[in-house]
Amino acid sequence: MATKILIPTPLRPYTDKQEAVEAQGATIAELLADLTTKHAGLKAHLYNEQGKLRSFVNVYLNDEDIRYLQKEQTPVSPGDTISIIPSVAGGRAGK
Amino acid sequence: MTPTAKQSQLEAGVAAAIRRHGEETFPHECCGALIGTGDRVTAAVALPNTTEEGPRRRFLVRPSDYRTAEQRASELGGELLGFYHSHPDHPARPSQFDLDHAWPTFAYVIVSVMAGAARDMTVWFLKEDRSSFDEGTLNGDENSDSDPAPPVHG
Numbered sequence: 001m002a003t004k005i006l007i008p009t010p011l012r013p014y015t016d017k018q019e020a021v022e023a024q025g026a027t028i029a030e031l032l033a034d035l036t037t038k039h040a041g042l043k044a045h046l047y048n049e050q051g052k053l054r055s056f057v058n059v060y061l062n063d064e065d066i067r068y069l070q071k072e073q074t075p076v077s078p079g080d081t082i083s084i085i086p087s088v089a090g091g092r093a094g095k
Numbered sequence: 096m097t098p099t100a101k102q103s104q105l106e107a108g109v110a111a112a113i114r115r116h117g118e119e120t121f122p123h124e125c126c127g128a129l130i131g132t133g134d135r136v137t138a139a140v141a142l143p144n145t146t147e148e149g150p151r152r153r154f155l156v157r158p159s160d161y162r163t164a165e166q167r168a169s170e171l172g173g174e175l176l177g178f179y180h181s182h183p184d185h186p187a188r189p190s191q192f193d194l195d196h197a198w199p200t201f202a203y204v205i206v207s208v209m210a211g212a213a214r215d216m217t218v219w220f221l222k223e224d225r226s227s228f229d230e231g232t233l234n235g236d237e238n239s240d241s242d243p244a245p246p247v248h249g
Contacts, residue, residue: 009175010198056196058158086161088178090193091153092185
């Protein structure tokens with residue numbers, strides 16, 4: 001089952017500038033694994049050194065943040081759309 | 096999309112808008128989106144700082160505001176080129192926290208706001224291996240020859 005994944009601007013260089021790509025999988029975890037296999041350059045920017053999704057990477061199933069569903073084990077149904085949406089954070093050094 | 100020469104060209108009024116925003120929110124950090132084409136930034140769009148970690152030293156653009164920024168870029172016929180934020184009473188250099196949360200290809204403009212007055216402005220790009228930032232060349236900053244910074248209190 002192919003599911004559409006919407007790619008945010010800063011990651012499009014890793015998907016041949018495509019705004020949307022397709023990946024296979026029955027859960028979010030499987031979809032993202034397939035996505036990063038097909039577009040290997042995405043991996044370092046989506047996952048930290050421990051293999052977990054970075055905290056500022058938000059994954060939405062249709063319009064719902066997967067943190068409020070079953071996280072990466074959230075099942076995906078035909079017709080669903082996945083969106084990767086950045087949080088942008090930073091700040092100065094020190095206290 | 097990726098600035099190959101690692102530079103940002105700020106069109107007229109953009110640098111002034113960023114400085115003004117940094118001064119308005121002082122002593123809190125301001126943040127906003129940079130919109131344009133290629134390496135030319137034609138608009139700075141102010142966004143709310145939604146951090147819950149203390150806005151004097153942190154900023155956060157939440158996902159819904161990020162979406163707004165991408166939509167605004169489309170409406171303006173451009174693309175989202177990056178983000179700006181201020182460092183109140185700190186230099187315009189990226190912190191480890193900036194590095195840990197950076198996205199590839201984006202331009203990160205930082206303005207130093209010392210004692211309420213905007214000073215230096217710089218631009219940075221995340222290295223591909225995420226190890227550090229490369230400083231880019233910032234063109235079009237009309238006020239780059241600002242007066243010497245006053246003493247920093249506290």
